[in-house]
Amino acid sequence: MARFEENCEILESNELGRYLVARRDLARGQQILVEQPIVIGPYWDSKIRCLNCFRSSCTICRKCKRAPLCFDCTTHQETECDFYLNSGLNINFLFDHFNVVTPVRCLLLASSNRAKFDEMMSMEAHTNERRDTDIWHAHETKVVRPLLDSKAFEKMNDPSVTSELIQQICGFFDVNSFEIRGNMDDVQQVESLVRGLYTKAALMAHNCVSNTLISVDGQANLRLYTTVPVKKGEMLLYNYTRSLFGTVERRTHLKLGKYFVCTCRRCEDPTELGTHLSSVKCTGCDGGLCSYYATEDKWLCNTCTKELEKTYVNNVLSDARKDAMQCANDIHELERIITKHSKTLHPNNSILLELKQTLAGEIRNRCLMSPPSKVPEQLLERKFHLCQEMLSILRVLEPGISRLTGIALYEYNVALWDLARKKFETKVISAKELLEELSKAEGGLKESISMLLFEHPSTPEGQLTKRAMHDLKDLREEMKQVKVIVPEIQKE
Numbered sequence: 001m002a003r004f005e006e007n008c009e010i011l012e013s014n015e016l017g018r019y020l021v022a023r024r025d026l027a028r029g030q031q032i033l034v035e036q037p038i039v040i041g042p043y044w045d046s047k048i049r050c051l052n053c054f055r056s057s058c059t060i061c062r063k064c065k066r067a068p069l070c071f072d073c074t075t076h077q078e079t080e081c082d083f084y085l086n087s088g089l090n091i092n093f094l095f096d097h098f099n100v101v102t103p104v105r106c107l108l109l110a111s112s113n114r115a116k117f118d119e120m121m122s123m124e125a126h127t128n129e130r131r132d133t134d135i136w137h138a139h140e141t142k143v144v145r146p147l148l149d150s151k152a153f154e155k156m157n158d159p160s161v162t163s164e165l166i167q168q169i170c171g172f173f174d175v176n177s178f179e180i181r182g183n184m185d186d187v188q189q190v191e192s193l194v195r196g197l198y199t200k201a202a203l204m205a206h207n208c209v210s211n212t213l214i215s216v217d218g219q220a221n222l223r224l225y226t227t228v229p230v231k232k233g234e235m236l237l238y239n240y241t242r243s244l245f246g247t248v249e250r251r252t253h254l255k256l257g258k259y260f261v262c263t264c265r266r267c268e269d270p271t272e273l274g275t276h277l278s279s280v281k282c283t284g285c286d287g288g289l290c291s292y293y294a295t296e297d298k299w300l301c302n303t304c305t306k307e308l309e310k311t312y313v314n315n316v317l318s319d320a321r322k323d324a325m326q327c328a329n330d331i332h333e334l335e336r337i338i339t340k341h342s343k344t345l346h347p348n349n350s351i352l353l354e355l356k357q358t359l360a361g362e363i364r365n366r367c368l369m370s371p372p373s374k375v376p377e378q379l380l381e382r383k384f385h386l387c388q389e390m391l392s393i394l395r396v397l398e399p400g401i402s403r404l405t406g407i408a409l410y411e412y413n414v415a416l417w418d419l420a421r422k423k424f425e426t427k428v429i430s431a432k433e434l435l436e437e438l439s440k441a442e443g444g445l446k447e448s449i450s451m452l453l454f455e456h457p458s459t460p461e462g463q464l465t466k467r468a469m470h471d472l473k474d475l476r477e478e479m480k481q482v483k484v485i486v487p488e489i490q491k492e
């Protein structure tokens with residue numbers, strides 16, 4: 001088991017607070033730590049769920065008569081159950097105020113596990129930055145007031161539970177928690193309901209190009225790995241936001257949710273490391289790209305140096321965003337909106353990229369639903385090129401081992417395989433060429449699996465790993481059969 005102390009050192013600076021650096025050279029894919037959460041629970045805006053497994057609830061705990069449970073679970077945390085049993089809360093309290101569940105779990109640590117409570121209290125909550133903001137008021141209405149008005153903690157003779165402490169605890173979760181993705185049904189995945197506080201992993205500083213990967217399993221164990229080699233003394237970095245957001249979206253997300261302005265290399269580079277995720281096409285020359293230069297507060301072309309009016313860029317971006325939001329998940333409609341906005345946006349612009357990801361997903365669904373012979377070659381070509389485009393961006397923004405690259409590689413190589421088979425069937429390529437394409441797909445699938453193997457089997461990516469392994473076996477079978485019909489290769 002990876003020893004945190006052997007691999008990491010905690011340092012501190014005025015700008016970052018505490019952060020982690022490598023205590024020794026770490027190889028790509030090396031496990032840095034395995035950590036259990038000090039507390040897990042539904043996110044504060046979650047719908048009512050079973051307090052034991054977080055699936056849909058259909059009954060209540062027979063002992064405390066307050067906690068929602070599902071058909072399979074009969075108990076939940078003992079301290080929590082005792083608290084609800086003895087707190088004198090109205091029988092419907094948790095159904096009316098489900099948002100209090102996780103803050104209550106944190107508050108109960110004070111008496112049930114003081115060491116864990118103190119560890120939690122050492123985390124960053126940004127209470128002063130949050131005071132009087134929208135999120136503060138939301139927590140005040142949905143968590144603080146219901147809990148304090150219920151007088152549940154007073155009845156338990158605990159006067160230390162104040163509005164300030166509850167707000168601080170909400171801050172700990174918003175600033176530090178990680179999503180727990182294993183062992184959940186589809187609805188929970190989409191709503192990302194369950195989160196955990198991991199005091200060690202949460203020490204990593206943010207960077208928009210990270211060098212670590214986190215995998216959390218269904219038992220809430222968090223495993224942290226390097227994605228690229230990390231030298232002794234280098235920072236261990238985690239991306240708190242989404243790699244495929246443009247700079248404005250990433251910075252806004254980080255400012256509003258994590259209370260800092262990111263100044264990483266990617267954020268400071270108007271071209272976003274050459275990926276142009278935020279760029280628009282120049283109106284003054286052919287092929288020119290305009291990026292935002294924050295130091296000059298200008299949108300400038302990298303070819304003819306024309307400056308684009310900010311109102312023009314804002315209109316172009318907001319039109320595209322509006323269309324993207326309203327666009328139905330339909331192949332023709334997605335293609336129409338992509339073509340429309342490709343006239344003004346760089347092909348890698350994050351708005352187009354999201355539409356293209358949806359399109360690739362729709363083509364994938366279509367391929368899964370029809371026998372391979374019925375899927376038009378054009379559609380396969382389109383999926384192949386969409387995946388290729390995505391991979392070239394991901395290789396820059398998520399270097400090394402990456403969940404998204406693993407998924408894109410899988411889709412790319414399945415498309416390569418389907419296309420090669422189709423071209424062979426229509427006699428566009430020879431058996432020898434087919435074999436060459438299949439062996440490229442074999443290499444790609446192997447690389448995809450090598451990245452997805454980090455994912456817990458109960459997550460969607462873990463399930464994709466199983467599928468990719470199965471596909472790899474089929475592909476190798478197919479290669480054997482093709483080898484039989486390629487006499488030159490048999491001789492070799």
Ligand SMILES: C[S@@+](CC[C@H](N)C(=O)[O-])C[C@H]1O[C@@H](n2cnc3c(N)ncnc32)[C@H](O)[C@@H]1O
Nearest residue numbers: 015016017018124175176202203205206258260
């Ligand atoms: C999850 S905590 C990380 C641990 C924290 N530094 C501590 O001392 O507890 C996230 C907070 O760390 C700080 N932080 C992390 N990465 C940063 C970065 N790249 N630039 C500035 N502040 C950062 C911010 O205050 C952010 O809200």
